[in-house]
Amino acid sequence: MGYFFARPTDAITSGWRAATEAYGAMLRGAVYDPQGSTTVRQFRPITETLTVATPLIAAGLGVAVAFRVGLFNIGAQGQLIIGVVLAGLVGFRLHLPPGIHLVVAVLAALVGGALWGGLVGLLRARTGAPEVITTIMLNYVALYLLAYLLTTSTFQRAGASNPISPPVDDSAAFPLLLGDSFRLHLGFLVVLVAAAVVWWLVERSTLGFRWRAVGANPAAARTAGMSVPAAYVGVMVAAGALAGLAGAAQLLGTEKSLTGGIAGSIGPDAITVALLGRSRPFGVVLAGLLFGALRAGGVLMQAQTGTPIDIVLVVQSVIVLLIAAPPLVRAIFRLETKRRRGAGTDAAAPTAERQGAAA
Template sequence: MTPDLGKPDKDRPDLVKADKDRPDADTAQPMAPANQTLDQAADRPGIGTMLRSDHPFVVTVLAVISAMIVGAILIIASDGPTRQAIGYFFQAPLDTFNAAGWAVRDAYVALFEGSIYNPGGGQALAPLSETLVYATPLILAGLSVTLAFRAGLFNIGAQGQILMSAALAGYIGFAWHLPWAVHIIVAILGGVIGGAIWAAIAGALKARTGAHEVITTIMLNYIAVNFVNYLLGVTWFQAPPYNQAVSRTVEGNARFWPLFGADLRVNFSFILAIAATAFVWWLLKYGTFGFRVRAVGANQNASRTAGISVSSTYIWVMVLVGALSGLAGVAQILGSANNYQVTASVDAGVGFTAITVALLGRGTAWGTFWAGLLFGALTAGSGQLQVATTTPPDLVQVLQALVVLFIAAPGLIRLIFRLRRSDSSGSAVLAKGWNG
């Protein structure tokens, strides 16, 4: 018998019963309205939404890509065969494009082979080892700048903290004669204490007198540089025959052991960098003191009202900041980056490059870690770039500057790649990336 289709559903007990008996009747999701726009659908959280918005990760990746594109233009402009081909462009335009393409390809392949993997070298992973060696002090010093940022402080003194740490750790390494396990631990602690004390001076001046940390840390840098220069001129610190400004060599008991064999320079200091990154991340995200740091950095007056001692927070933050920079100095002197000797240039410019690394890391621990790896790779690859191509090695510094330039101008990245703001104000996601 054919059912009466003209009856309303509510008057048909057979259909009502069948609908109630459906197992998913109560859990079925309502269908999206037919008139829902694509923009409303795109607002749902997900990878696709993130890739189309000005999420900090997306902006950072696009900033690196933009820097490489501008770098490619500079490579083409500095390439001799390309400039020569431009002279007869209208006769054979493909020659110009071929020359430009090969110049860019060779330059970036050289950077890759010098920093990640070189299949034609004697040791294919030696470039990666060099990247980790260069990245380790950048990560540690970058973490010190990042932690200061989160407390509302600007640590310009990483150079001096590294120098004082390296001097003290180096002295313990060559002047004290201790068993193997004890010697390296004491040397590490000595370097950490040296950096912590040097930074605590600036923290105490900020807390007690209101002296601006930028001024005090810069002045402390000068003092540290001249103090190390003095040490390199006295016989109990200088290496014989006393005609060069280098210290005595750190004993084997106080040296970091290699991670992947004696032929590769990467050593245990990189493990310390990973541990320090995890510690800073945990401290800022879950630690009670980290909450105080973030509160003081966000609003000093509100923190005082809440009972937080801003002065003591400043001092202890700078102690931790100096300890992290001290680990960078330890990595320089107890690792193989500086031949286990203290020199006037033992900091290797790490103190100031760390500021760039922290900015690129957007004030987060793991962001700073990856930024340090990127800068370490660029530094390691510059040697191969100089050997294998005619591209000036100064291009590496240009690339670093371009990355920071694009990172500092998220509005420009948003305009170039037509990214949508993550919220109406355009600041919520950036704030989350900064504080998360």
């Protein structure tokens, strides 16, 4: 402390240098590396960012769609795993012509995720079971089901002692977009198309209007003749299918083989992506790209500056806290109650703040 107060500029300079070097390395590892010895190495970072972001965007779309109907879907991890299982089964056990094989494998992933998500919606619609509890439980069911399947002859790779499946056929894999030097695959473009479809479905279609009405006020939607249970089931089927698409991108585009940790932390990260994207498809795409950049750039940051890659998790956690801070502050200081009381005393003169709150 004596040294700090004697020469505080030393601490400030050292801290600034550490931060700029760390985040500079992260930027080079996520976007463009001018220090790369070849053109491939210089442009590989941006392709890695897009590759890592692909399953995050798809799973984040699944979580965001459920948010719009008032359902807190934290089961993207389980839905992704079931989608991966079915996609892998089709990918390495069926031998179909190129093109057809990929389509069938992707459809299998969509069906697997949709069934796992639809089960949650059905439980909520029929019994009122909280989706938070059922999705957590089904996440563990899917995780341990995958661990068991990798010990069976159907999924275990011949001659392997560790739990790993055979690789999917080349005909079932997403083609690489930029050649063998980069991992970026066609799944990225498929996910972007899925984001556009989700935007149209939620924002422009009649079905999406019903979902948003149920999310805004289930009682009013029911009074207007809308089926709230059907909305719950339908949106969870769609959310599960999107999570299954994330699994297809992870298996058929990047990993190529099933392992116990193939899902990684995509499911939990998808929740943060959906929150940061404000449950809007375009926002989810941008948030997924941000998180992909953090993960892709964190590797080079750790290698060159010694900064632990765990700082990426710290940044993600800070993002979640900043997103949660406004409603938390309003709840602690009862700002909503005060604002409503103020609105009651001066209802004839709506302010811009009240209009924004109503919107």
